[in-house]
Amino acid sequence: MKLDTKAMRHLTAEDWRVLTAVEIGSKNHEIVPTPLIESIAKLRGGASRTHKAISALAKVNLISRLKEARYDGYRLTYGGLDYLAMHTHAAQKHVYSVGNQIGVGKESDIVVVADDSGTQRVLKIHRLGRISFRTVKANRDYLRRRNQGSGSWMYLSRLAAEKEYAFMRALRDEGFAVPLPIAQSRHTIVMEFVDAFPLRQVATVPDPTALYAELIGTILRLAQHGLIHGDFNEFNILIKEEEQPEKDQDQETIKEQQPTSSTKAKAKEPETVPATAEQTEQEAEKESSNITITPVLIDFPQMVSMDHQNAEFYFDRDVACIKRFFERRFHFVSTQPGPFYRDAKKMVGKDGARRLDAAVEASGFSKKALKDLEAAIREQQAARGEEGGGGGGGDSEDEDSMGDDYDEDDEDNAQEEEDGEEESALNRRHNNKSEVAA
Numbered sequence: 001m002k003l004d005t006k007a008m009r010h011l012t013a014e015d016w017r018v019l020t021a022v023e024i025g026s027k028n029h030e031i032v033p034t035p036l037i038e039s040i041a042k043l044r045g046g047a048s049r050t051h052k053a054i055s056a057l058a059k060v061n062l063i064s065r066l067k068e069a070r071y072d073g074y075r076l077t078y079g080g081l082d083y084l085a086m087h088t089h090a091a092q093k094h095v096y097s098v099g100n101q102i103g104v105g106k107e108s109d110i111v112v113v114a115d116d117s118g119t120q121r122v123l124k125i126h127r128l129g130r131i132s133f134r135t136v137k138a139n140r141d142y143l144r145r146r147n148q149g150s151g152s153w154m155y156l157s158r159l160a161a162e163k164e165y166a167f168m169r170a171l172r173d174e175g176f177a178v179p180l181p182i183a184q185s186r187h188t189i190v191m192e193f194v195d196a197f198p199l200r201q202v203a204t205v206p207d208p209t210a211l212y213a214e215l216i217g218t219i220l221r222l223a224q225h226g227l228i229h230g231d232f233n234e235f236n237i238l239i240k241e242e243e244q245p246e247k248d249q250d251q252e253t254i255k256e257q258q259p260t261s262s263t264k265a266k267a268k269e270p271e272t273v274p275a276t277a278e279q280t281e282q283e284a285e286k287e288s289s290n291i292t293i294t295p296v297l298i299d300f301p302q303m304v305s306m307d308h309q310n311a312e313f314y315f316d317r318d319v320a321c322i323k324r325f326f327e328r329r330f331h332f333v334s335t336q337p338g339p340f341y342r343d344a345k346k347m348v349g350k351d352g353a354r355r356l357d358a359a360v361e362a363s364g365f366s367k368k369a370l371k372d373l374e375a376a377i378r379e380q381q382a383a384r385g386e387e388g389g390g391g392g393g394g395d396s397e398d399e400d401s402m403g404d405d406y407d408e409d410d411e412d413n414a415q416e417e418e419d420g421e422e423e424s425a426l427n428r429r430h431n432n433k434s435e436v437a438a
């Protein structure tokens with residue numbers, strides 16, 4: 001599934017009304033009966049105008065008719081939900097144009113967009129449920145039994161976006177280095193574009209010890225606020241470099257600095273030996289002398305409270321992930337064991353730290369909703385074969401969105417998705433062409 005906004009500008013006002021009607025109808029119907037679509041849309045031209053809009057929408061796969069439906073009706077596709085969200089972001093002037101897709105994870109698509117002043121932003125489109133509903137029949141039945149039906153992808157993806165947005169805001173307000181959250185609509189988030197490589201693609205850093213300490217410090221600070229990231233790995237940490245202004249340097253040159261200087265970006269193959277040879281230590285030192293490295297944390301739908309029943313497992317897994325990565329990539333092993341959950345637990349709320357777990361959970365998420373989301377994320381992580389965390393998208397098998405009971409056809413996505421997240425992220429500085437879409 002890929003964001004495809006080609007048909008957006010061809011939709012008429014009536015088409016949008018009917019699309020919205022299908023969305024509204026989906027709240028209570030897995031398949032929205034055609035007469036209900038008519039009565040919600042209330043088009044002037046009546047049934048025949050509605051039918052015309054339905055055909056137009058079905059033709060570009062924004063809604064789809066179920067093959068074996070007991071009655072005549074339609075449901076929204078991921079594409080349809082994408083359009084509705086884009087429409088809202090455009091109306092609110094958060095998104096003006098759409099550029100390259102820079103990441104395709106199992107649970108999301110990441111697209112570079114721009115507002116009307118040309119400022120780049122990131123659109124994260126949650127795609128929860130796409131594995132379960134496509135291949136794993138057992139999962140699909142399981143979800144059905146839990147009475148979410150096949151509409152659950154919409155419910156779960158929206159929930160993931162809402163939860164992620166709420167946490168990003170809370171973390172940002174507390175001064176954590178996370179992208180600035182800008183807007184959320186349905187299953188999507190618009191946020192600040194961080195011009196940085198994921199740690200996964202960084203071959204060398206000037207001071208691994210300092211970076212390690214900072215990352216462990218972040219885990220502990222999160223704990224102090226009652227939180228565990230839950231997927232704290234090299235894919236979800238962006239390494240941002242900033243040149244410290246020298247005394248007489250003007251703003252322009254600072255802005256135009258080349259990004260890869262003190263850290264070295266890795267080429268495609270992730271597990272090869274870091275490419276340090278051509279850079280002498282002296283050079284590295286000279287280059288990095290006025291560059292600061294800030295790890296920016298992303299990806300929050302799976303965050304859990306320090307009070308969660310499996311908190312210790314998640315906390316230890318986050319710590320272990322970082323330790324393992326630093327050992328493999330930078331040959332750095334900390335002299336200190338831990339930190340351990342039992343010690344972190346004592347720090348929760350200390351020094352007046354605001355409990356963000358409680359704050360977010362109190363902000364309108366039902367317990368059931370959070371449980372459903374958690375179960376879906378766990379299921380999805382299991383489906384991508386992730387024992388003990390550490391994964392994070394980038395491999396290539398998924399190419400469809402919602403499964404075999406849909407009429408829609410996604411075959412042309414396979415190729416793009418084969419490129420995966422790593423290569424596209426590496427290339428993104430060079431080809432961020434934007435095309436006007438909204």
Ligand code: ADP
Nearest residue numbers: 103105107108110122179192193194198235299
């Ligand atoms: P997923 O849930 O699919 O893992 P992430 O939020 O981790 O989604 O994003 C996937 C990838 O997209 C990241 O590893 C990173 O390369 C890129 N990315 C995500 N958010 C941003 C951002 N705000 N700025 C720049 N790149 C981003």
Ligand code: MG
Nearest residue numbers: 235236299392
């Ligand atoms: Mg991620």
